[in-house]
Amino acid sequence: MTTETMLPANLKTLISEEQLQQRIQELADEINRTYRDTEALYLVCILKGGFMFCSDLAKKLTIPCQVEFIRLSSYGNQQKSSGVVKPVDLTLPNLNGKDVLLIEDIIDTGLTLDFFMEYLASLHTPKSIRLAVLLDKKEARQRHVETHYVGFEVGNQYVVGYGLDDQGLYRNLPYIAYFDLDEAAR
Ligand code: IMP
Secondary structure, X not given: OOOHHHOOOOEEEEEOHHHHHHXXXXXXXXXXXXXXXXXXXXXXXXXXXXXXXXXXXXXXOOOOEEEEEEEEEOOOOOOOOOOOXXXXXXXXXOOOOOEEEEEEEEEOOOHHHHHHHHHHHHHOOOOEEEEXXXXXXXXXXXOOOOOOEEEEEOOOOOEEEOOEOEOOEOOOOOOEEEEXXXXXXX
């Protein structure tokens, strides 16, 4: 039995694997150009959701890179932001004078990135900080956060796959999917 057949019937593809990879290549080309003279670009991957985007983006970068990971949580097991960002692991090397690119799966209310940007600025003085998000749910924004590299804009619906989960599931899908609420799950 394939994984595909074990998925709920109302789980529909929103952004295919090919579309994701093509757009990530475009973002990587832009990042390679912007940072062509960097000593090293520090990719800071926000876990858990950012792991696939970070991995695929990093593989397409041709500039010198270091990859760091932090872990934040704001959703608990709900499909709605709890409004409280829980730092799980914020361990980072000294980023003073470094070029830093934060990598996040999705920006929704903006609370998570607002919190982390403020935290970073309170402890480090990077040469530059930019933000790459795969998905932007603009309609849900509660905090203004400047995004520099955006993969796709999505509507205000819950999406899963490619790092994003619903109660821990679906992170492994190589595409972005949504639940079609008009169609009953199997
Ligand atoms: P924000 O703080 O509301 O911007 O939400 C950021 C975090 O919430 C993301 O890193 C995701 O982990 C999670 N999140 C927001 N929207 C979704 C979604 O549609 N599916 C899965 N996770 C989401």
